[in-house]
Amino acid sequence: MEHPDKPLYDLHQKETVEFSGLGNTMKPIHSLVKENIKQIKPCIHGAEVYGAAEETGFKPEEILDFSSSVNPLGPSKKALEAAKSALNTVAAYPDSNSNMLRQVIASHFSGLSKNNLIISNGSTELMYLFAEAFLKKGEKALIPAPTFGEYESAVRKTGESPKFFRMGKSLQIDAEAFKREMVGVKLVFLCNPNNPTSKLIPQDILLDILENALAQDILVFLDEDFLEFVEEEKSLSMIKSINKFPNLFVLRSFTKIFGLTGLRIGYGIANEEIIDVLLCSKIPWNVNSLAQPAAIAAFNDEDHLKLTCKLINEEKKWLQQELSQFETFSFCAPDANFFFIDIQKTGLTANALKHRMLKQGILIRDCSSFNGLNEFYIRIAVKTHEENERLINALKYSLKSV
Numbered sequence: 001m002e003h004p005d006k007p008l009y010d011l012h013q014k015e016t017v018e019f020s021g022l023g024n025t026m027k028p029i030h031s032l033v034k035e036n037i038k039q040i041k042p043c044i045h046g047a048e049v050y051g052a053a054e055e056t057g058f059k060p061e062e063i064l065d066f067s068s069s070v071n072p073l074g075p076s077k078k079a080l081e082a083a084k085s086a087l088n089t090v091a092a093y094p095d096s097n098s099n100m101l102r103q104v105i106a107s108h109f110s111g112l113s114k115n116n117l118i119i120s121n122g123s124t125e126l127m128y129l130f131a132e133a134f135l136k137k138g139e140k141a142l143i144p145a146p147t148f149g150e151y152e153s154a155v156r157k158t159g160e161s162p163k164f165f166r167m168g169k170s171l172q173i174d175a176e177a178f179k180r181e182m183v184g185v186k187l188v189f190l191c192n193p194n195n196p197t198s199k200l201i202p203q204d205i206l207l208d209i210l211e212n213a214l215a216q217d218i219l220v221f222l223d224e225d226f227l228e229f230v231e232e233e234k235s236l237s238m239i240k241s242i243n244k245f246p247n248l249f250v251l252r253s254f255t256k257i258f259g260l261t262g263l264r265i266g267y268g269i270a271n272e273e274i275i276d277v278l279l280c281s282k283i284p285w286n287v288n289s290l291a292q293p294a295a296i297a298a299f300n301d302e303d304h305l306k307l308t309c310k311l312i313n314e315e316k317k318w319l320q321q322e323l324s325q326f327e328t329f330s331f332c333a334p335d336a337n338f339f340f341i342d343i344q345k346t347g348l349t350a351n352a353l354k355h356r357m358l359k360q361g362i363l364i365r366d367c368s369s370f371n372g373l374n375e376f377y378i379r380i381a382v383k384t385h386e387e388n389e390r391l392i393n394a395l396k397y398s399l400k401s402v
């Protein structure tokens with residue numbers, strides 16, 4: 001097998017490459033690639049269960065994944081049934097604009113119509129689509145650090161560079177400093193509650209930023225993918241404010257609380273003009289025929305959502321108590337369904353702790369790949385009680401011999 005690090009083309013020696021020994025030659029593919037695409041580095045994520053299985057010898061299904069913060073109960077049974085029933089429709093194209101799902105979601109929020117909604121192949125698709133549609137040459141996007149890494153990749157893919165706002169020790173956005181950095185930018189990405197810090201942006205700060213952005217024609221891409229795990233979700237969401245803020249785009253996902261992670265489906269809410277731009281520029285049939293009915297059923301299954309929120313709230317309290325017993329852990333009470341922990345005092349790096357945990361079949365998120373963080377932060381999802389007990393026991397064991 002070829003060494004994986006070996007470059008495909010030796011750019012310095014050959015100006016043409018021969019393929020398959022057939023005498024067909026052409027310029028090296030590398031030389032044909034757009035510069036911004038050459039610069040792209042894939043973003044690192046949690047949930048690398050398959051890599052972890054290869055490394056440890058566990059089967060992927062034997063690994064307990066605390067690195068991915070999704071519904072520990074999995075999706076609604078009704079959603080799975082809907083996906084199964086839709087199997088007999090896969091011979092036809094799906095509805096390209098997911099109209100039925102848009103209608104269902106719109107009727108859930110007062111003052112919204114389906115024209116305020118776009119459905120996507122995972123919410124990540126909308127980060128890329130939004131940056132591609134709105135960032136013109138030379139324009140800047142402001143991104144807090146640390147936060148979800150795909151905002152940066154989406155900006156870089158357009159050929160433009162992000163401007164970072166370091167949150168500093170407080171891991172909160174200082175409104176005045178942030179507003180100073182906003183001057184002259186075209187687009188701001190915000191994540192509420194934030195991944196990986198699990199903290200909400202205080203409402204007064206969020207509104208202050210939105211008003212300031214509106215006054216300067218700055219677009220705000222507000223990722224609320226984890227907000228459904230927060231008790232006061234309805235009052236904290238900015239969905240109700242899209243008419244007041246024509247510069248606002250709110251992101252939601254079926255990956256997190258709905259647990260339809262592998263079906264890849266998310267959505268965005270904004271004024272009709274923004275939605276029209278995105279609907280025109282997205283690829284056709286972006287959301288498949290199983291995901292659309294599954295999402296409708298999941299959205300309507302309020303009992304499953306209530307059960308999930310009850311479990312998360314109880315287990316968050318239990319985990320908070322248990323994790324507080326580790327004297328070498330520093331963390332704040334989480335707002336979302338995951339804990340963000342500074343482990344520097346343990347004497348281990350996040351990578352070292354991750355590998356000790358993996359030997360026990362448990363995957364945690366080493367956060368050192370997040371821009372703005374050092375190698376001493378981990379992220380842990382809230383799961384079921386039995387799973388959380390296993391986590392705590394494995395952490396105790398991993399830290400015993402430090």
Ligand SMILES: Cc1ncc(COP(=O)(O)O)c(C=O)c1O
Nearest residue numbers: 122123124148195225253255266
């Ligand atoms: C804050 C945030 N937004 C979006 C996503 C991506 O979600 P989706 O699966 O809907 O693409 C993630 C995934 O981890 C995330 O952490």
